[in-house]
Amino acid sequence: MKNIICLSALALTLAATGCHDNRKAKNYNDKTLVDDEGAAFIKQATEAGNTEIKAANVAQAKSQNPRVISFAKMMIADHxxxxxxxxxxxxxxxxxxxxxxxQEHQMKIDSVSKLSGAAFDKAYMQMMVMDHEKVVQLFSDSRNNTSAAIDNFIKENLPKMQMHLDSAKAINSLLK
Structure with a gap:
C-alpha cells in the first residue's frame, strides 16, 4: 500500500511540474501565446522593418539627394x-x-545598392513605395487581431506606415 501511495505522489508531482511554465512549453514544444495569424503578423512586420532599416542605411550612405536622405533617416528612427x-x-x-x-528583400537591397546617383534614388524610392504598400496592407488586414497587444501595436503604427507610404510616393514623383 505504501508503494502505491508513493508512486501516486511521484506521478502527481511529475505531472504538476511538467505543465506549469509557459517558457518550458515554448522551449520544448514551440508553443506561442498568440494564434497563427498573430504570429505571422509579428514575423512579417519584423522582417519588413528590418528590410526598411537596412535599405535606409544604404540610402544614407549612397544618396546625395537631401529628401532621400531625410526619408532614410525617418525610416531608421521610426522602424x-x-x-x-x-x-x-x-x-x-x-x-x-x-x-x-x-532572401527576396536582401536581393532587392543588393540590386539597388549597385546603383548610384539619380538611378539609385529612383530605385530606392520605388522600393520604398512598393514595400510600404505591402506593409500598409499587412497592417490593415491584421486589424482587430485576437491579441490586444498586437491590435494596439497596429492601431498605433498603421498611421505612421501610411505616412511613410505617402512620403515615399511624393518623393518618388519628384525624382527623374
Missing part, C-alpha cells in the same frame, strides 16, 4: 522604434522573429 515595441510583444508572446531581411 527601429516600432521594431523595439514589436520585439517586446514577440518576447512576451514567445514568437521567434527574423533577425534581418528575407
Amino acid at each position: 527601429m522604434k516600432a521594431g523595439e515595441e514589436l520585439s517586446k510583444i514577440a518576447n512576451k508572446k514567445y514568437v521567434n522573429t527574423p533577425s534581418g531581411p528575407n
Whole structure:
C-alpha cells in the first residue's frame, strides 16, 4: 500500500511540474501565446522593418539627394522604434522573429545598392513605395487581431506606415 501511495505522489508531482511554465512549453514544444495569424503578423512586420532599416542605411550612405536622405533617416528612427515595441510583444508572446531581411528583400537591397546617383534614388524610392504598400496592407488586414497587444501595436503604427507610404510616393514623383 505504501508503494502505491508513493508512486501516486511521484506521478502527481511529475505531472504538476511538467505543465506549469509557459517558457518550458515554448522551449520544448514551440508553443506561442498568440494564434497563427498573430504570429505571422509579428514575423512579417519584423522582417519588413528590418528590410526598411537596412535599405535606409544604404540610402544614407549612397544618396546625395537631401529628401532621400531625410526619408532614410525617418525610416531608421521610426522602424527601429516600432521594431523595439514589436520585439517586446514577440518576447512576451514567445514568437521567434527574423533577425534581418528575407532572401527576396536582401536581393532587392543588393540590386539597388549597385546603383548610384539619380538611378539609385529612383530605385530606392520605388522600393520604398512598393514595400510600404505591402506593409500598409499587412497592417490593415491584421486589424482587430485576437491579441490586444498586437491590435494596439497596429492601431498605433498603421498611421505612421501610411505616412511613410505617402512620403515615399511624393518623393518618388519628384525624382527623374
